[in-house]
Amino acid sequence: MAQEINPQQRTLEQWLTWMEQCHPSEIELGLDRVRQVSERLAVDLSASQVVTIAGTNGKGSTVRYLQTIYSSAGYSVGCYTSPHFLYYNERVELNGQPVSDQLLCDAFYAIDQARGQIPLTYFEFGTLAALLIFSQTKPDLVLLEVGLGGRLDAVNIIDPDIAVITTVALDHQDWLGDTREAIGFEKAGIFRTGIPAVCGDPDLPESVLKHANSLKAPLYRAGIEFHINCDGDLCQFKGKGVDGTAVSLADIPRPELPLPNAATALQVCQLLPLVISEDQKRVGIAQARLTGRMQKVSYQGINFCLDVAHNPEAAGLLADRLALWDKPILILGMLKDKDRAAVVEALLPVISEWHLVDLDTPRGGTAAELASFLPDDVKPYQHATVTDAINYLVNSEKPLQDVMIAGSFYTVAEALSVLKRD
Structure with missing residues (x-):
């Protein structure tokens, strides 16, 4: 004992x-x-x-x-x-x-x-x-x-x-x-x-x-x-x-x-x-700067931006900011007790490519569940972890636009644990 x-x-x-x-x-x-x-x-x-x-x-x-x-x-x-x-x-x-x-x-x-x-x-x-x-x-x-x-x-x-x-x-x-x-x-x-x-x-x-x-x-x-x-x-x-x-x-x-x-x-x-x-x-x-609020991090030559936006109001504000960009790629992971449908709807017009992730926490939602909120003509990538999504993009041979990471404190925290390695 x-x-x-x-x-x-x-x-x-x-x-x-x-x-x-x-x-x-x-x-x-x-x-x-x-x-x-x-x-x-x-x-x-x-x-x-x-x-x-x-x-x-x-x-x-x-x-x-x-x-x-x-x-x-x-x-x-x-x-x-x-x-x-x-x-x-x-x-x-x-x-x-x-x-x-x-x-x-x-x-x-x-x-x-x-x-x-x-x-x-x-x-x-x-x-x-x-x-x-x-x-x-x-x-x-x-x-x-x-x-x-x-x-x-x-x-x-x-x-x-x-x-x-x-x-x-x-x-x-x-x-x-x-x-x-x-x-x-x-x-x-x-x-x-x-x-x-x-x-x-x-x-x-x-x-x-x-x-x-x-x-x-x-x-x-x-x-x-x-x-x-x-x-x-x-x-x-x-x-x-x-x-x-x-x-x-x-x-x-x-x-x-x-x-x-x-x-x-x-x-x-x-x-x-x-x-x-x-x-x-x-x-x-x-x-004034704040971790996880439109926080910009360069990693492996790619520009990532992190924002904890995890509810419809925050997603709407984020969409307004992203409307000024050239449609970034999005890594999104969310808790299952959040209004995921409304968040996806708010971000849909301003995102070029969706990378959905599972969150390994008791309240965590899955990539498959997030995918169900997207229109049929949008084909997302699905990953087991935020780390997997980042590594997939880093190792991609195609030229990358800016990458946005959002949806939860858990999503941003895992991303930071990877991106801060530089």
């Missing part, structure tokens, strides 16, 4: 394996358990400005815009995001760098000691670890990305100084409801009484508006209180200050990440008390 490892001596990998096994459910929404453990740990983020960011799409790029803007101004910034691509440490960043294995292991040990008999999911352990690390390191700004929904997500034990909803679309319907109104209500659960709420969706569900009004939360809406327009390579932002006065910022370089999220981030900047210059905002917007 294997000897039990002393928790204080566990490696990060051993902690992660143990955390996966110590709760019967991957997801168990609710705040009581995680709040109780947080109080035992004396988690306190009062030394930091806190922005909590929920939304169907655009959370990661909004976090990255804010991180690069405030880092360029010399502020210390802590970011908590999920999921990760290659290394768990990617979920918890301080000043643009993933935290060390040791810092995470120390946090997991403290959480395990504090929880007693309280069960925690893998995500709740991770959220508490990030909060504990930020409580100890006290960065000027803490950016917390909601994992699922908002109202019952573990992140929501923290009262933010600003709450953000990027977009509201149909996703995670088994957990959040099957209408935009129901999903909007769940995401608006991060709002607090009298605290500014910034919403990047120009078509907000009524449930979001009602909840903001009930809390008397000042609401800043894309297309109403703030917007951004571009002319060529330069953009102009117009928004509102805390006192309601009009503000503007011209000559912003057109960003690499999605433009609507840049506007959302710039509106947040108008409401935070951390002082930054106009040039620091421009630099932050221009420098």
